[in-house]
Amino acid sequence: MKKAVEATQRAFNTIRTGRANASLLDRVTVEYYGAPTPLKSLASISTxxxxxxxxxxxxxxxxxxxxxxxxxxxxxLTPNNDGTVVRLNIPPLTKERRQEFVKMAGKYAEEGRVSVRNIRRDAIDSVRKQEKSGDLSEDESRDLQDQIQKITDKxxxxxxxxxxxxxxxxxTV
Incomplete structure (x- = not known):
């Protein structure tokens, strides 16, 4: 579940906020010698x-x-090449564009919540199988399921x- 939250945070980092941030380019890959290579591996990115x-x-x-x-x-963003470096000017966001980004963030958050709930479902299924096979009593199973739900809520x-x-x-403007 922790990894699902971290993945959601990484997805959020790729959303523009109107300020320059190197993580905007995390998903960019460059075709380098026939292999897709992350931009971070080919260049230093600064703000x-x-x-x-x-x-x-x-x-x-x-x-x-x-x-x-x-x-x-x-x-x-449109890159500007001056022969030695590539510059990306980040324009200020309009209100409509900001609202689009908020919707995108909401979508990423929902994906994160779904992935946490999928992990919960798998854990509860595992506990129920152990209860059916006789490895756990009914009370232990119920307690474990409650603990799993509390962790999921967290x-x-x-x-x-x-x-x-x-x-x-x-x-924030």
Whole structure:
């Protein structure tokens, strides 16, 4: 369940908030020597100010490939190549765009909650099988199921807290 919450946090990190953040480019992969390679492996990404990302490739020959990968990705930013680095200017978000990002964050949060509930279902099924086979008494089974539900509630609450923080971050102008 902890991993499901962490995966939700990583998904939230890929949503733009109007400020430059290197994690916006986490999902970008570059076709490098015929293999999809994460952008982080090919370049250093820095944020010189709140509205700019700079990407300094380790190999200058990959500059065009990086620019192309960013253009075709779902990041929604246009790269500017000055011959040595790629710059991404992050425009301020409109109210409508912010609301779209809040909806996207809500979708990611729901996926996280569903994955936590799937883990709960698997754990409860396992306890019920042990009860059926006689390894656990009915009372022990019920106690374990209650504990599993409490843990599930705790982790879904964590996902909700992450969502609330991300929504606040997105809507802050």
């Amino acid at each position: 010189p100010d709140a509205s700019t990302l700079t990407i300094q490739p380790f190999d200058p020959n990959t500059l065009g490939l990086i620019e192309k990968a960013i253009s075709t990705s779902d990041v929604g 982790y879904t609450a964590k996902v909700d807290e992450l969502l609330e923080a991300k929504e606040k971050d997105i809507m």
